[in-house]
Amino acid sequence: MHRIQPPAIDPGRIIKVNHAGEHGAVNIYAGQIAMARLRAPSLLPELAAFKAHEERHRAIFAKELKRRSLPRCRSFCLCGVGGYVLGFLTGLMGAQSIAIATVAVERVVLRHLRQQLLDIGTTDPDATTAISAILSEEQHHHDQSATHIRHAGVIDRMSGSVISAVTEAVIWIGMRI
Template structure:
């Protein structure tokens, strides 16, 4: 739950920075990004409530995720629509895998966590699928961003799970 909360904070910051940059580089994406950001803010609040309910502090990587997310969002937002879409698709693919693994491991152990995670999965899948629909197959920038963002997101989750 702690790493999920930190990850949602990172996602909020990715979208905040992308929204700022997209106003100049991909204005047709701004509404979609605003919607995605509102979902991530809700997810962050749900995980925050679960941490509070359990008497847990937030993950040590919370601020790292926020700062890293903002920098990633600025950079990819500057590069335009393909970079924005590739970033969202890559992040959400990794996050969805992580959340599915959590659902399996928490089934019959923590129904509260399962309920919260289940509520979030559909919106994360929506973000992924909409972003994939914007990608141009074989676009070199998208392929590079996909690899870098996938490795980075997996690393942040791995570090967060051990912090």
Template sequence: MKVDHAGEHGAICIYRAQRWFARWRAPEMVAELDHFLEHERRHRARFGAELARRNRRRCRSYFWCGAGGFALGAVTGLAGRQAIAATTVAIESVVLRHMQQQVEALDAIDQEAVAALREIIAEEQEHHDLSMARVPKKGFWPALMSPVVSTSTEAVIWLGMRL
């Protein structure tokens, strides 16, 4: 839950930065980014509530997720619609896999956590699918963003689990 909470903070920072640049580089995506941002704020609050329920502090990687997320969002927002969409697809692919593993691990242990995860998974899947529709099958941004962002997201999760 700590890593999920920090990750949602990072996602908020990514979408905020992308939204800022999208006003000039991809204005047709601003409403979609606002929609994603609204979800991510709710997700962060939900994971924050789960941490509070367990009397746990936030993850030590919280600040770094925000700073890294803002930097990634700024670069990809500046690059435009394909980079924004490719980033979302890459991140959400990793996040969805991670959350599904959590559901499997917690299913017999903590039904409240599983319920929270399942709600969030549905919205993260929506982000993935809407963004996937914007990403060309072949192209520079998908080829670059998929391995770089996926590996970085995996590394952030791995580090967060150990901090």
């Protein structure tokens, strides 16, 4: 009996998509910060810290891309523009929407990062190190943001689901282009 083999895991592709995703995350926080000045000033210090984390994460993956002589992912600009729009719109809607968006995005990101670590295993220690280096901060963003969600109504749950689905779609596109 012939067994169908799953596609080989490409750590380089994973690094490229993660780099683009971190660029998107930097821009989500930039958009949220722009509007939080008006709509949720109490979140500004937290958002600035989260943005700084994401900038460091992006630099980790950029360094790994450079070491591997790989160009950035074709979805890099899509992630940047889409991230800023998402951040701006959720920032415009206030603290609850900012928190819901962060939780929705990080829920997807955390699942993908954990799966990447399992898929890569010990085959690429440098990729494993890069991914592992950001995991705890991404978990912190999720957990800290979840504390700001007071009561998630139907609209909040729906927007969180849409944001998670779009995040999944962007990752899927990034892995294929």
